[in-house]
Amino acid sequence: MKRVFSGIQPTGTLHLGNYLGAIKQWVELQNKVDESIFCIVDLHAITVSRDPKLSDQILNVAAWYLACGVDLSKSKIFVQSMRPEHTELAWILNCFSTMGELGRMTQYKEKSEGKRDAVSVGLFDYPILMAADILLYQATDVPVGDDQKQHVELARDLAIRLNNKYQGVFTVPEPIIRDDVQRIKGLDDPEKKMAKSASSEYNYIAFSDSAEIIRKKISRAVTDSGSEIVVRDDKPAMTNLLNIFSGISGRNIKSLETDFRGVGYGDFKKALAEEIILFLEPKQSRFKEIIADKDKLRKILINGAESVEPIAQKTLAKVKSKIGLGI
Numbered sequence: 068m069k070r071v072f073s074g075i076q077p078t079g080t081l082h083l084g085n086y087l088g089a090i091k092q093w094v095e096l097q098n099k100v101d102e103s104i105f106c107i108v109d110l111h112a113i114t115v116s117r118d119p120k121l122s123d124q125i126l127n128v129a130a131w132y133l134a135c136g137v138d139l140s141k142s143k144i145f146v147q148s149m150r151p152e153h154t155e156l157a158w159i160l161n162c163f164s165t166m167g168e169l170g171r172m173t174q175y176k177e178k179s180e181g182k183r184d185a186v187s188v189g190l191f192d193y194p195i196l197m198a199a200d201i202l203l204y205q206a207t208d209v210p211v212g213d214d215q216k217q218h219v220e221l222a223r224d225l226a227i228r229l230n231n232k233y234q235g236v237f238t239v240p241e242p243i244i245r246d247d248v249q250r251i252k253g254l255d256d257p258e259k260k261m262a263k264s265a266s267s268e269y270n271y272i273a274f275s276d277s278a279e280i281i282r283k284k285i286s287r288a289v290t291d292s293g294s295e296i297v298v299r300d301d302k303p304a305m306t307n308l309l310n311i312f313s314g315i316s317g318r319n320i321k322s323l324e325t326d327f328r329g330v331g332y333g334d335f336k337k338a339l340a341e342e343i344i345l346f347l348e349p350k351q352s353r354f355k356e357i358i359a360d361k362d363k364l365r366k367i368l369i370n371g372a373e374s375v376e377p378i379a380q381k382t383l384a385k386v387k388s389k390i391g392l393g394i
């Protein structure tokens with residue numbers, strides 16, 4: 068039995084990194100596995116931001132899932148905070164994790180750098196909640212971008228730890244990471260990942276960007292020295308732009324390199340911008356239709372939360388009885 072689980076935080080705006088690292092794989096995997104569950108992880112969002120418009124953001128992310136091709140006849144979508152089992156399991160897992168292993172998490176180290184005493188306990192504990200998300204549904208496959216690999220590995224470690232102690236508690240999950248788009252980089256800095264928290268909007272292409280903005284952002288994207296359009300270690304900017312081109316068009320890197328041989332950076336960027344526009348426009352119109360009927364979207368999310376309840380309850384009951392909680 069293969070069950071996919073993944074999620075995205077409803078903070079900021081979704082961008083091409085989220086699509087290429089995560090959603091693209093979800094849409095492909097949902098046709099290949101027995102069950103897929105995609106979550107909007109609002110409890111993770113409050114570790115860093117308390118956006119008064121969080122509920123709107125949640126609905127937007129749900130609408131983007133559907134607009135990008137998450138198919139409700141194959142997959143379930145729901146909001147993390149609507150299933151209390153996540154936080155309950157997270158507490159239990161807290162008691163089986165060490166301060167040392169959480170302190171070693173790269174994302175925590177980066178986000179808390181220079182202000183360790185001021186960041187929330189939630190930010191520190193975030194990977195445990197993520198482990199709870201995954202283990203609660205006995206997920207076999209967790210499609211994520213490379214930046215989340217370490218967190219999925221912690222979920223694996225915890226699953227193995229509890230299985231060794233209590234036998235047969237959790238399925239040990241596998242991270243599913245595409246080799247080609249491991250980490251989409253910022254357009255303004257190809258050394259750092261494309262991120263919704265970036266300080267400049269020239270870092271990312273948002274799902275909602277207009278054609279005009281996409282052309283502007285791509286034309287300003289950082290390039291490498293020289294003029295070759297190739298994927299190579301000494302060409303981080305071109306590697307990133309070609310990865311994006313390939314990821315959204317489905318064309319392989321080799322054929323893109325051949326087609327753009329001798330072409331200048333400017334013309335390549337124009338072609339890339341048009342490709343992104345072509346890719347995003349149908350999704351943007353689907354998004355508009357879906358978000359226009361918020362009541363329908365709310366019903367989908369309520370049904371989603373109800374439909375995953377039996378799996379969540381079953382795991383939680385098993386964990387509690389193995390540990391000896393309750394009477």
Ligand code: TYM
Nearest residue numbers: 073074075076084085088089197211212215250251260261
């Ligand atoms: P989040 O919301 O930061 O990102 C959502 C997904 O997008 C991927 N991603 C990228 N992939 C490639 N290149 C990039 N530049 C890029 N930026 C983001 C992320 O790897 C992720 O797959 N903790 C998670 C959410 C989460 C989760 C889970 C995921 C909570 N519980 C359980 C899987 C399973 C996060 O903050 O992702």
